[in-house]
Every structure is written in structure tokens, then in C-alpha cells.
Amino acid sequence: MTLRPGRIGIDVVPLSRVHGLIVDGDGAALHRLLSAAELSVSRTPDGLDPSGIAGRLAAKEAVFKLFHAAGQPVPWLATEILKSAGGWPEVRLSGRAARLAELAGIERIDISITHDEAYAIAVAVSAAHIAEL
Amino acid sequence: MASAGIEKVRDWILGRHPERTELAEDVRLLDSRLVDSLSFVELVYVIEDASGAEIDFDSIDLEDFQTVAAIERAFFARGES
Known part of the structure; x- marks a missing residue:
């Protein structure tokens, strides 16, 4: 089975929003x-990490798209949005999110997150298998 | 006359938008992004606090949150004749 490229989602979250939360x-x-x-x-020894949280929130919205x-x-x-054994961000879906992914025909989601100064940005890409005839 | 609860919700939305001095009851809050996806979570919390209702996030109908009038009908009109 071959994976076919799917959809792409992107989102940005200002760190100021996370500070407010x-x-x-x-x-x-x-x-x-x-x-x-x-x-x-x-969490870090200094408390909650606003950059990490902003990145996670951006990734969640990117996945939703x-x-x-x-x-x-x-x-x-x-x-x-958790961390894989290698430290890369990975998506774990459950409940309504898993149902939405199934309805959309999505079998796999990869994400990438970046932070710089006041913003965090995340991109999500979906893929699904091509059925062999 | 609007209830104190819906006025609390309206004040919360206006507090996030200091450029606005008023908020008509038919303004589309979500479509106009006066309430975006992140602040929507806070809006739900504010409505729960003001109304005493418990809102199940997974069975939400976004139309109940599109305008101040819709929020009032959905969460603050119970028990009124």
C-alpha cells in the first residue's frame, strides 16, 4: 500500500494569548x-512554558483544519500534541477528533512546530493509503 | 430587558475589543472573528459562570454562540415566560 499526499493545515498563535490564558x-x-x-x-522548572503551549495550540488548530x-x-x-521517543511532536487523536479524521479519510498526520519571539506556528499534513486495485 | 448574565457575557466580549464601545445583539461573533477559536473556549467558560449551565463541548451547536441574542436564547432564557 502506498501513502497518497492529503491535506495541509497551518496556524499561528501569539505567545501573548497564552500568557493571558x-x-x-x-x-x-x-x-x-x-x-x-x-x-x-x-511544564518546566520555572512553570508552564508559554512557547511550548502556543506551539501545541497552533498544532491542534492546524490538525483541525x-x-x-x-x-x-x-x-x-x-x-x-505530545512528544515521540525521538523528541519530535506527534499527534494523538481520540473521541470526536478521531471520528473527524476517519470521516475525512485521514490515516496519518505529521506536524511541524516552530517558535520565534512572539509567535508559534504549526503545520499539519495528512496522508492516507491508496487502495490497490 | 436583558438579564445580568447576558450583560456579563457582552461585557466580556467588549473587554477583549477596546476599539468597540457597543455590541449589537445580532453581530455575528464567530464569523467576524470577534470570538476566535481560542477565545471561544473562554467564552464558553464565561457563559457557564454567568448562567450556571454546564456546557458539553463535544455537543455544542455553534449557532447557539453566533450572536449575543442566540447566546441569550440558548443559555439565559430558561424559565422565562
């Missing part, structure tokens, strides 16, 4: 955006 109230909104596993890998799902919010908690 961290300091606003009791951080309740942050817990609706990041899973416990993501919050765990976003692959689904072409209109009329529904981003499945933030069901789209987890």
Missing part, C-alpha cells in the same frame, strides 16, 4: 485546551 482566573480555560499529559510536558469540519468547535482535548 495562564494568568486569567484560575487557568480553567487552559485545562479545556490541554490534556493532563500535554500540561505535564509543557485537515478535517474540513464546519459548524463545530476545535476538539481541543481530543487532539493531543
Whole structure:
């Protein structure tokens, strides 16, 4: 089976937005955006890492764009951006996000994240197998 | 007369947009990006706090959040005759 190229999604998140989420109230909104596993890998000895969080949020939105799902919010908690054994970011889908990927015919998603100064940018690319005739 | 709860929601949206002094009830909040995908999560939290309702994020109908009037109908009109 051969993988065929699929869709591409991109998103940018200003670090200022993440600073706002961290300091606003009791951080309740942050817990609706990041899973416990993501919050765990976003922590440093100095506290939460705004760059890492901005990158994860950008990646989640970039992945959501692959689904072409209109009329529904981003499945933030069901789209987890974690680290592979090699340190590369990897996507773990569950629940509604996994269902949207299946509906879109997506079998694999690769992402790349970059940060510089005030912004984090993420790109997501999907692929699926070509059925052999 | 608008409820105190929906006014709290309206004030929160206006607080994020200091360039605006008012927000009509039929302005499309999501389409105009007055509320984007990140701030949508905060908006849901503000509505829950103001209304006492618990909102299931996975069964949300975005039309209930498109305007201040829609938010009021969906979350602040219960029990009124």
C-alpha cells in the first residue's frame, strides 16, 4: 500500500494569548485546551512554558483544519500534541477528533512546530493509503 | 430587558475589543472573528459562570454562540415566560 499526499493545515498563535490564558482566573480555560499529559510536558522548572503551549495550540488548530469540519468547535482535548521517543511532536487523536479524521479519510498526520519571539506556528499534513486495485 | 448574565457575557466580549464601545445583539461573533477559536473556549467558560449551565463541548451547536441574542436564547432564557 502506498501513502497518497492529503491535506495541509497551518496556524499561528501569539505567545501573548497564552500568557493571558495562564494568568486569567484560575487557568480553567487552559485545562479545556490541554490534556493532563500535554500540561505535564509543557511544564518546566520555572512553570508552564508559554512557547511550548502556543506551539501545541497552533498544532491542534492546524490538525483541525485537515478535517474540513464546519459548524463545530476545535476538539481541543481530543487532539493531543505530545512528544515521540525521538523528541519530535506527534499527534494523538481520540473521541470526536478521531471520528473527524476517519470521516475525512485521514490515516496519518505529521506536524511541524516552530517558535520565534512572539509567535508559534504549526503545520499539519495528512496522508492516507491508496487502495490497490 | 436583558438579564445580568447576558450583560456579563457582552461585557466580556467588549473587554477583549477596546476599539468597540457597543455590541449589537445580532453581530455575528464567530464569523467576524470577534470570538476566535481560542477565545471561544473562554467564552464558553464565561457563559457557564454567568448562567450556571454546564456546557458539553463535544455537543455544542455553534449557532447557539453566533450572536449575543442566540447566546441569550440558548443559555439565559430558561424559565422565562
